[in-house]
Every structure is written in C-alpha cells, then in structure tokens.
Amino acid sequence: MRALVLSDFWKLTVDEVPDPEPRPDEVLIEVVATGICGSDLHGFTGENGRRRPGQVMGHETVGRVLAVGAQVPAGTCAVGDAVTVNPVLWCGRCRQCRAGREQACPDKQVIGVTPELVSAFAERMAVPAQNVVRLPDGMPVEHGALVEPLAVGYHALVRGDCGSGDTVLVLGGGPIGQACALAALRMGAERVVVSEPAPARRDLNARLGVAVVDPTTEQDLPAAVATALDGESPTLVVDAVGSAATLATAFACAPLGATVVLVGMGAPAVELAAYEISTKERSVVGSFCYSAAEFRDTAAWAATVPESLAVLIEGRADLDGGPASFGALARGEDPSSKILIYPNGRAAAEASSGRDPDPDPAT
Structure with a gap:
C-alpha cells in the first residue's frame, strides 16, 4: 500500500510500505481522511522530538471497515461501516485504565506517535477493536477525522469543570482552541471569547459563534475580554497555546479564585508567577488527551452534525499532495487551521459516502 513517510525532518515522501496484517482482535480499515495536527507539523520539522524519520504519522482519522478479526466482539462494527479511531492504545489492566483514565496508562502507545505503528497517513491501517468507534449513516464521513x-x-x-453560567476565555484560536471553544458551548457556557492574533483564525472562530479579540491591538486585554463577555470577567480560562506569555495573559485576565486550564504545549518549560496563583487562589489544571469515554461521547456529539464542524475544515489534499501541504503549513505559507489528507483519493472517499466529489481535490 502507499503511505506518507517521514523520510527525514522537513521531508515527506509517498512510498510503498507493507500492507497491515491485523490480529484476531483488530479491525482493518481503509483510511478515508486524516487531519494534519499541529503535533504532526512539529514532528515533520523535528521540533518536538516525538517523531522519527522513517515512520508513518497521522492520528486524526476516519475510515471504512475492510475486515473484522475473528475475536472482535459481535456488534462492534461491520464491513463497510464508517469508523473513527481513538489513537490512544491502553492496556486495560492498570489502575489508570480501571479508573477510566486510559490516556494516563503507563504502558500506552499512540497511533501516529509511536514509531513502530504504521498510522493514518496511509491507505490502510489495522487497529484494536476497542479503539474503533462506529459512526452513523448520514454523518458526513470526513467529520469523523x-x-x-x-x-x-x-x-x-x-478538566476545568465548565458548566452552565460559566464565562470562558480561550487563549489561542488554532485547532485546539477552536475545539475548546466548541466544547465550552457544548457544555453550556454562557459566553465564550477567543483571543487570537491571526485574522484568518479570528474569522473562523467568529463563524463558530463565539466572540473574538485581537491581543496585538488591545492595550488593555483584560478590559477587552470583559467587554466581549458583556462586562463579566471569565470564570474559566483555557490556555490552548502553552507558553510563559500566554499563561501570564491568563493570570492577567482571570479573577480571584478562577481556574486556568493548560492544554496547549507550545513550550516544554514555562515560567510561572507563583504569587498570581497563591495569593489570588487560582487553580492551574493540566489537560492531556482524553479518556475513552470522552472520545466516544465526542463522536456521538459530532454525529449530530453540528453546523460548526464544516467550518473547521479549510483544506483537502490527496496523498501525493501531502508533502506540499505539510511544507506550506510548516513554513507559514498556508493559514489553514485544518487540512485533511485523503490517502485513497477524494473521488473514492466521496463515492463511498454517496456525495459528488469536489472538482478540485487540492482544496
């Protein structure tokens, strides 16, 4: 089969790799679409040290079932089903797994990160049946990615205990910031504002139905945030960037006793103003990945086809266009927040969903 291989940092090639050989407890999937994640870009450039030359990346994916192993429980999925895949592979036996915190499993592997796993920028992939989530008919198949x-x-x-009546500030309007804003709305937040310096990303977030502010033009960002929240201070701040600067901004905007959730990983180490935490009794909460239940719940929510999901996809390419898409994103030449790669081609993907293919497969 063909796959997008990280031949070296800053170099992706479309190569022939061995077909996956699923085990009896696995499902063989024909990949429909896989999103380019920010961590994939950092792996492509060698910035994060979590990808190695020679591996096949990709973990934000959707596909159709080609075969089901003999030991897969009945009713999990059937040939032809559209499925998404939880890329976190957990042991199921440790204390964390038993507590429903599979993302904290000490023996976990991650599809698209663990070098030995042929992942989702490929025509086919084999995954454990417990990681497969079936998607209903009528849902746009690419939304599964x-x-x-x-x-x-x-x-x-x-993690931030968001609920009805909360006013939420999200710092950073990229894909994870967008996901945080949508989650806040999904969980009943009263008002949401996103701080984002890039005009294209501010526009996209506005189309999601949240208020936006430009931190580069506001002399008093806390006041601008309060104005966007109808005079309220945020009860919850989410840092979707993860730098010393954005954490300082979070503290500047967060009132006494507020919670700041750190989900962005823009820097491996940050400097914290300790008094901003202790004397104002703020809580700083880390967030990484998701539990298996949260992944399933999110798939179920996406299956209701919220109009906002179509807004998130700003580019599409086939496998041969993958290297150019990665390069343009990494060099800052393409402002798209989310580009989907179609390993088996756009036409085949659209035909399988019963929709007419886009006449321009590179957009």
Whole structure:
C-alpha cells in the first residue's frame, strides 16, 4: 500500500510500505481522511522530538471497515461501516485504565506517535477493536477525522469543570482552541471569547459563534475580554497555546479564585508567577488527551452534525499532495487551521459516502 513517510525532518515522501496484517482482535480499515495536527507539523520539522524519520504519522482519522478479526466482539462494527479511531492504545489492566483514565496508562502507545505503528497517513491501517468507534449513516464521513481534536478540547473543558453560567476565555484560536471553544458551548457556557492574533483564525472562530479579540491591538486585554463577555470577567480560562506569555495573559485576565486550564504545549518549560496563583487562589489544571469515554461521547456529539464542524475544515489534499501541504503549513505559507489528507483519493472517499466529489481535490 502507499503511505506518507517521514523520510527525514522537513521531508515527506509517498512510498510503498507493507500492507497491515491485523490480529484476531483488530479491525482493518481503509483510511478515508486524516487531519494534519499541529503535533504532526512539529514532528515533520523535528521540533518536538516525538517523531522519527522513517515512520508513518497521522492520528486524526476516519475510515471504512475492510475486515473484522475473528475475536472482535459481535456488534462492534461491520464491513463497510464508517469508523473513527481513538489513537490512544491502553492496556486495560492498570489502575489508570480501571479508573477510566486510559490516556494516563503507563504502558500506552499512540497511533501516529509511536514509531513502530504504521498510522493514518496511509491507505490502510489495522487497529484494536476497542479503539474503533462506529459512526452513523448520514454523518458526513470526513467529520469523523475531527473527533480526535474535538475530544482534546472537550477533555480540557471537563478538566476545568465548565458548566452552565460559566464565562470562558480561550487563549489561542488554532485547532485546539477552536475545539475548546466548541466544547465550552457544548457544555453550556454562557459566553465564550477567543483571543487570537491571526485574522484568518479570528474569522473562523467568529463563524463558530463565539466572540473574538485581537491581543496585538488591545492595550488593555483584560478590559477587552470583559467587554466581549458583556462586562463579566471569565470564570474559566483555557490556555490552548502553552507558553510563559500566554499563561501570564491568563493570570492577567482571570479573577480571584478562577481556574486556568493548560492544554496547549507550545513550550516544554514555562515560567510561572507563583504569587498570581497563591495569593489570588487560582487553580492551574493540566489537560492531556482524553479518556475513552470522552472520545466516544465526542463522536456521538459530532454525529449530530453540528453546523460548526464544516467550518473547521479549510483544506483537502490527496496523498501525493501531502508533502506540499505539510511544507506550506510548516513554513507559514498556508493559514489553514485544518487540512485533511485523503490517502485513497477524494473521488473514492466521496463515492463511498454517496456525495459528488469536489472538482478540485487540492482544496
């Protein structure tokens, strides 16, 4: 089969790789679409040290079932079903797994990160049946590739105990910030504002139905945030960037006793103003990934086909267009927040969903 291989940092090639050989407890999937994640871009450039030359990346994916292993429980899925895949592979036996915190499993592997796993920028992939989530008929199949980043945002808002009546500030309007904003709305937040310096991303967030502010033009950002929240201070701040600067901004905007959720991983180490936490009794909460239940819940929510999901997809390419898409995103030449790669081609994907193919497969 063909796959997008990280031949070296800053170099992707479309190569022939061995076909996956599913085990009896696995499902063989024909990949329909896989989203380019920010972590994939950092792996492509070598910035994060979590990808290795020679591997096949990709973890935000949707596909159709080609075969079901003999030991897969009945009713999990059937040949032809549209499915999304939870990329976190957990053991199921440890204390964390038993507590429903599979993302904290000490023996976990992650599709698209663990080098030995041939992942979702490929024509086919084999995955454990417990990681497959069936999607209903009538849901746009490509929306299944959005479930993974949406689950990241949902878990962050769960960690922040977001609920009805909350006013939420999200710092950073990229894909994870967008997922956090949508999760806040999904969980009943009264008002949501996103702070984002890039005009294209501000526009996209506005189309999601949230208020936006430009931090580069506001001399008094806390006041601008309060204005966007109808005179209220945020009860919850989500840092979807993860830098010393954005955490300082979070503290500047958060009132006494507020919670700040750190979900962005823009820097491996940050400097914290300790008094901003202790003397104002703020809580700083980390957020990473999602539980298996949160992933399933997010897939179920996406299956209701919220209009906002179509807004998130700003680019599409086939496998041969993958290297150019990665390069343009990494160099800042393409402002798209989310580009989907179609390993088996757009026409085949559209035909399988009963929709007419886009006449321009590169957009």
